Amino acid sequence: MSLPVRKLIDLALRKPAASAVCPFTPKDLRGLLPGFPEGAITEISGVRSSGRTTIFQAGLAAATAAGELCAIIDGSDAFDPSSAAAAGVRLERLLWVRCRHDVQDTLKAADLILHGGGFRLVVLDLCDLPLIELQRVPPSWWHRLRLSVENTTGVLLVASTTPMLRQAAAVQLELSGSQAHWPGTLLNGVDLRVQLRKPVQSAGSATLRARAI
C-alpha cells in the first residue's frame, strides 16, 4: 500500500488560493490590479509627485462612497482635507490621526487601529518621513502589521518613498516617471505610471490620468 505522498511537482504547480479583493482601485488601474487584497498589505512607493497620494485617496474615495469607515495615519501631517474632499473622499467616514513626523507614534497608531478593527481601509502614510528613521524600523514591526490585518476583511495601504516592507507586503506598486500636462499656463493633469512589482507573476505596468482639481 502506497502512502498518499504528494509529488514535488504537484506542490510546485499548485495554484495559490484565490484571495478576495476590494475593488477600490481606480478604473484605469483595474486591468493591472483588480483591487486591493483583503487581509493583506499593499505598498505604494514613489518619489514626490509620482502619484502615491492620488492612488490612496482614490481608494479612500471608493471605500467611503461604499459606506465603509476608513482611517488615515498621517505620519508627516500632510493630509489635505479639501483636496481629499475634492477627490471624492467622504470626510465624515474618515478617521484622521496626525502623528507630526514621529515614526514610532505613526507605527503605534497603525497597530492600535488595526487591532481595534472595524475599519475597511487603513492608510499608513509614511511619505516625507525621514528615510533613515524608517530604515531603522525592525522588519518584525512590518510583520506585526501584516499579522494584524491578516484574516480580516480590512486592507492596509502603506505609502512611502521607497519600498520597505519586503515580504510583509502582498502587493507592491511602484510609481515613477509621471508626466505633467501644462497646456498654456495651467496645470491640467498628470499621467501617472504605475508598475506592479509584486506579485511577480502579475507584474506589469499601466498609465492613468489624474486630472488637476
Added chain:
Amino acid sequence: MFVCLQLQRGAVDDLLTLADTFSPHLERCDERTVLIPAYGLERLIGTHTDIAEAILRRAGELGVEIWLAIAGHPDTAMLAAHNIEGITIIDPGREVEILGPLPLEVLPTTFDILDTLQRWGAETLADFAALPPLGVIERLGDEGGRLQALIEGRGTRPLRIARPPEDYTAQVHLDEPLSSSEPLLFIISGMVHDIVKRLASHGLAVSHFLGVLTPLHEIRIAFPVPVQEPMVILKQVQIDLEIHKPKCAIATVAVELQPTPPRTTQHGLFTPSAPEPAQLQTLLARLRALTGADSVGSPELLNTHRPDAWRLRQDVLFETGRVVTNANAAVRLSFRCFRPPLAARVSITPQHRPARLEARGMKGSVVAVAGPWRTTGEWWAETEWARDEWDVGLDDGALYRLYREHRTNEWFVEGVYD
C-alpha cells in the same frame, strides 16, 4: 380607590409632606393638587371615612386646609376634590349621584364641547351623563366618551408617580491619601459600578463622567454615544489618569455620572461593518493619549475660502451607509500640505515669474509654471490672508504650490501635488 387632596390654604410643601405621610406614591396633578392611592391605607387605618378623617387631622397639625375626595378613578376623585368642599367619599356606582348636581363648566374640556353640550340643553353633569353614550361618541368623538366615563367613574388609569430627581454621584473620603493611579482606579471602579447599576435599573445610560479628586485634580470625559458598560468608562478613566497623573496625594474621590437615554440603533444585514461604539471610544482615547488630544478625529471643512481651513471633529460617530456614487469617476490629482509652509528662496524672471526654487529638502529650476492666482480674504479678522499662488514644475519632475505673502513679500512652499 384614590385619594385626591386639593390645597385651599397653606404651603404647597406642607401639602406634599401631608401626602407623603400617607403614601410614598403620589401624583402631582397641578401646583395645588395631589393624588395618592388608598389601597393599603384601608388595612392600616380602616374605612374610607377613617382615612379621610386621619388625613384631615394630620392636615390640621401641619396647618393646611384641604378639600378631599376619595373615588375609584383618579380623575373622578380630582373632579370632586376641585369642586366639592370638605370631604367627599364616592363609593363605586354613586358617582353620578354625587357629582351630578355640579354645573357643566367644571368639566376639564374645551370651550367648544361645553358650548355644544349647553346648546343640547344639558346644564349639569347629571344631564350630560343621561345622554346615550354611543350618540355622544358619534357627535363629540373620543373626548365625549372620556368625559362621560369621568362623570360615571368608569375605567381606570395608573398614577403618574412623581419621582424626586435621582442623584448619580458618589463620594469617598480616604483614610490615607493616595498618589498612585492604580488604587485610585480601584476605588473609582467600585463607585462607577454602583452608579451604573442604578442608572441601568432606571433604563438610562451615561453621557458624561466627572471625577473630582481633591485636591487639584479633575477628570472630565464626554462619551460620543451613551454608555452602559462600566468597563468602557473605567478604561477611559484609566487612560486619562495615565496621561494626566495627579500632582499630589488624593484625599477625597467624588464621581458624578450624567444620565442620558440609551442609544437605539437599527442594524441591517447589508450595512457595512463598523467598530463597536464602545470599542471605538476606547480606541480614540488611546490614540489621543498617544498623539495628543487635538490630533485625532474626523476632518470637517470650514465654510471659508481660507487655505487649509478645517477642524477635527472629536465627537465623531462615523455614521455608515451606502452612498450612490459613480464608481468610474475620474481620478483627481491630490495635494499634500507642508505644515507649517516651508520658507523658500525664489528667483524671479524679468516677467515676474518664478525661475528657481530653493527650500528645505528641495532645489531646482522651474521648468513649467502656472499662475499667479491672487487670493485675499477675512481682512476684518486676525486670520486675514492675501497672497499670490503659483503652481510650478521643477526639473526633477516634482510639482509644488508656491505663494508670496503680500504683507511680508516672502515666499513659501505650501505643498506638493502627488
